[in-house]
Amino acid sequence: MQIFDWIAGVLKPGTCNSEEFIYDDMESQSGRCLPIIYQPFDVAKRMHWTDRGALFDFLCATEGWDKKILDFGPGDGWPSLIIAPFVREVVGVEGSRRRYDVCRENAERLGIKNASFEYVEVGGLLPFEANTFDGAVAASSIEQTPDPKAALREIHRVLKPGGRVRISYEDLDRYRNGREQEIHIESMDDERTQLILYDRHIDDEYVMMYGLVLSAPLEEALAMFSVTEGSLSFNAISVLQLEEARPFIVEARTCRLTHPSGATLTRWLEELGFSRVLPTHSGIRFAGRLFDSTLGENHPQDLRGLDKLLRPLIGVVVDMAAPVTSNPMITAVK
Numbered sequence: 001m002q003i004f005d006w007i008a009g010v011l012k013p014g015t016c017n018s019e020e021f022i023y024d025d026m027e028s029q030s031g032r033c034l035p036i037i038y039q040p041f042d043v044a045k046r047m048h049w050t051d052r053g054a055l056f057d058f059l060c061a062t063e064g065w066d067k068k069i070l071d072f073g074p075g076d077g078w079p080s081l082i083i084a085p086f087v088r089e090v091v092g093v094e095g096s097r098r099r100y101d102v103c104r105e106n107a108e109r110l111g112i113k114n115a116s117f118e119y120v121e122v123g124g125l126l127p128f129e130a131n132t133f134d135g136a137v138a139a140s141s142i143e144q145t146p147d148p149k150a151a152l153r154e155i156h157r158v159l160k161p162g163g164r165v166r167i168s169y170e171d172l173d174r175y176r177n178g179r180e181q182e183i184h185i186e187s188m189d190d191e192r193t194q195l196i197l198y199d200r201h202i203d204d205e206y207v208m209m210y211g212l213v214l215s216a217p218l219e220e221a222l223a224m225f226s227v228t229e230g231s232l233s234f235n236a237i238s239v240l241q242l243e244e245a246r247p248f249i250v251e252a253r254t255c256r257l258t259h260p261s262g263a264t265l266t267r268w269l270e271e272l273g274f275s276r277v278l279p280t281h282s283g284i285r286f287a288g289r290l291f292d293s294t295l296g297e298n299h300p301q302d303l304r305g306l307d308k309l310l311r312p313l314i315g316v317v318v319d320m321a322a323p324v325t326s327n328p329m330i331t332a333v334k
Contacts, residue, residue, distance in 0.1 A: 004199050006239045007210050013252035017122045018144045019096035021211055021255040022196075025188065029075040029099065037081050037106055041303045046291045052306055053287025054139070054168075055082050056314040060283070061166040061331045062135030070126075070133040072155060073141025074117065077103040083137075084115040091115075091133075095122040095145070123147060128158045136165040143170055143259045149268050156272050159334045165274075166318075167330045168282070172202045172259045183234040185221065188213065192250075193221035197234070206258050213251040224248070262324035274332040279324045283314035 007013060023029065032038040035048040042048050058079055059065060066088050071080040074092035080103065084090050092115065094100040100119040107115050118127055123146045136155050145151040155165050175182075184196045193216055199208040214221050224245045225237050260268065262279055269277045287310055291299075300306040322328035 003197065003237065003239055003242065004208070004210065006242060007197070007212070007252065008254075010246075011212070011249065011252035013210060013254040016253050016255055017095075017146060018255055018257060019099075019122055021209060021253060023075075023096040023144075024098045026098065028102070030078065034076060034078055037077060037110070043300055043302060043306050044296070046288060049291040049306065049310075050284050050288045051082070052303075052310055053283045053285075053314060054079060055086075056307075056311050057283030057318055057329065058137045058139075058166050059083060059086055060311075060315040061280070061318040061329070062137060062164045064135040064137075064164075067134035068132070070128075070136040070155070070158060072136060072138040072151070073144060074103050074139075075099055075141075077106040077115070077117075079137060079139060080115045080117070081107060081110060081112055084112045087114070089114050089116075091128075092117045093120045093126060094118070095120055095124075123150070126154045126158050130157050131160045132158045134160055134163055136163070138165065138167045140168050140170055142167060142265075143257055148258050148260055149272070152265075152268055153272050156274060156334060161334055163334045165332050165334075167265065167332070168284070169262070169265060169330070170259060171261050172200050172205060172207065173261065173325070175200050176202055181234050183232055183237065185218070185232045187218040190217055191215065193218045195221075195232075200259075205260055205264060206256060209255045209257070211251075211253045211255075212249050214245065214248045215250045216248050221245075221248075262326075262328065262330065265330055266324055269330070269332045274334055276331075276333040278319075278331045279322050279328045280331060281317050281320045281322045282329045283310075283317050284329075286314060286317045 035041045035051050064087050069087050069090045071090055071092040074080045080090045080092040092103055097119060100117055103117040136159060142148045142151055180200045182198045186194055188194050193214045195212040197210040225232055225241050266277050300309055
């Protein structure tokens with residue numbers, strides 16, 4: 001019997017949405033690694049460059065300067081709280097109560113007044129009139145909804161004519177040839193550990209996720225699967241090990257998510273009435289490559305210098321068409 005068959009047949013996991021599956025349990029979706037929101041900005045760190053690349057990607061692609069922007073699924077308040085200084089107003093919508101609370105807490109802590117957040121029940125309609133926003137951003141959030149096409153339809157509805165949405169997404173093709181099935185293990189607290197198993201159906205564009213909560217601390221849970229050092233590998237676990245760990249499994253749940261490819265997203269956006277759909281290169285990747293290709297002593301010395309460097313360059317990058325199969329980002333104009 002295969003592992004996923006055993007979980008389904010023996011543990012009979014309850015079904016849930018992605019918020020219930022993972023996001024409601026997270027104190028910080030980002031692990032408190034976000035520059036500006038959680039950490040002082042450091043121009044010597046690559047990740048801080050890519051974060052700034054994301055900022056200018058979203059702003060340039062949506063033409064969002066000094067406008068009203070919708071952030072669909074901001075998590076810890078990202079990118080709402082980093083684009084706030086550059087826009088008139090940003091409104092983040094969250095389907096997770098925990099994430100909604102975190103967004104508001106972070107905005108208050110940072111003293112950001114022009115960013116607000118709304119809780120929207122998972123799969124629900126957006127609580128705004130049609131033609132409300134000048135632009136919208138969706139940072140790897142469309143695929144976390146029960147019906148991604150319906151989410152895009154709602155974004156189209158609340159955008160003003162000529163408004164732009166910028167979408168980053170997780171194309172499953174990156175997991176082809178060896179990563180279709182994976183396992184991740186993490187500590188939930190001092191007494192519980194969670195196993196998350198992924199079964200990716202790449203050609204059918206969906207993922208089944210299985211979460212198993214064990215009443216054991218991380219070190220003991222790893223020992224159940226004969227892991228003494230390093231990470232847990234999917235190919236290294238067996239049904240027999242799961243059977244032996246069964247007395248410690250106190251909860252089992254599953255979540256199915258549709259992960260549309262770039263080609264599918266492009267087709268949907270066109271069907272929904274967007275007048276122009278353009279897969280482009282990513283300002284995030286560009287900023288990372290620029291960091292790699294620039295000697296440290298030639299890096300800008302502060303955030304202002306980095307912004308001066310990145311802003312005009314990324315303004316060009318986000319208008320450069322890219323093959324949809326290369327997992328770019330997508331701009332759609334209403």
